Amino acid sequence: MRLLGLDYGSKTVGVALTDELGIIASPLETIERDKESKIRPTLRRIEELVHQYEVSFVVLGYPLKMDGEAGERALKTEEFKTLLEKRLGEGVTVRLWDERLSTVEAGDILSESGVKKSEQKKYIDKIAAALILEDFMKNCRDFEADKKH
Numbered sequence: 310m311r312l313l314g315l316d317y318g319s320k321t322v323g324v325a326l327t328d329e330l331g332i333i334a335s336p337l338e339t340i341e342r343d344k345e346s347k348i349r350p351t352l353r354r355i356e357e358l359v360h361q362y363e364v365s366f367v368v369l370g371y372p373l374k375m376d377g378e379a380g381e382r383a384l385k386t387e388e389f390k391t392l393l394e395k396r397l398g399e400g401v402t403v404r405l406w407d408e409r410l411s412t413v414e415a416g417d418i419l420s421e422s423g424v425k426k427s428e429q430k431k432y433i434d435k436i437a438a439a440l441i442l443e444d445f446m447k448n449c450r451d452f453e454a455d456k457k458h
Contacts, residue, residue: 313364314442315355316408316434317386319345322355323434325442326362334442336435348389352396365401367393370408370441406445408437 310331316323322340327333340354358364369390372382379387386405394403418436 310366311362311364312366312368312442312446313355313358313362314368314370314438314445316370316438316441317389318434319385321434322351323436323438324355324358325435325439326358326364327442327446331446334439334446336432336439339431339434345385348392352392355393356396359397359401367397367401367403368406368442368445369393369403370438371405372408404445406441406449408441408444 311329312327312331312334314323314325314327314334316325320342324337324340325334326337328335337358340351342348342351355367359367369386371386372380374380374383390403390405394401397403
């Protein structure tokens with residue numbers, strides 16, 4: 310069972326994908342848009358990826374504040390989740406997953422790898438998506454139970 314991980318932002322969505330066994334998460338691509346409100350092409354691209362890779366489970370990063378409260382960005386992510394669920398239909402589960410500090414961690418990984426700050430923008434969102442997906446797979450017992458069936 311393949312999983313898709315998403316790091317939803319105001320102008321980009323980082324995308325990561327697991328291997329066919331659902332064990333390894335890898336950065337896939339970054340979907341960009343000119344304005345935050347132009348969401349339909351983003352939803353269409355995610356739908357294409359879900360069909361192309363036969364994904365049945367989407368993990369959507371949920372940007373809670375450090376105190377665990379849902380701020381404006383988290384509320385926008387909840388709205389995006391609703392739109393995504395309508396677009397993908399009942400055959401695909403979309404699950405919110407706490408993503409606090411995933412983008413910071415992605416930036417640290419890129420810096421440690423020697424990627425210049427000016428180049429990091431190309432990679433940071435899809436790496437953050439892979440980190441969100443890895444964290445989900447490592448910590449979610451429901452997923453492990455579903456995977457065995």
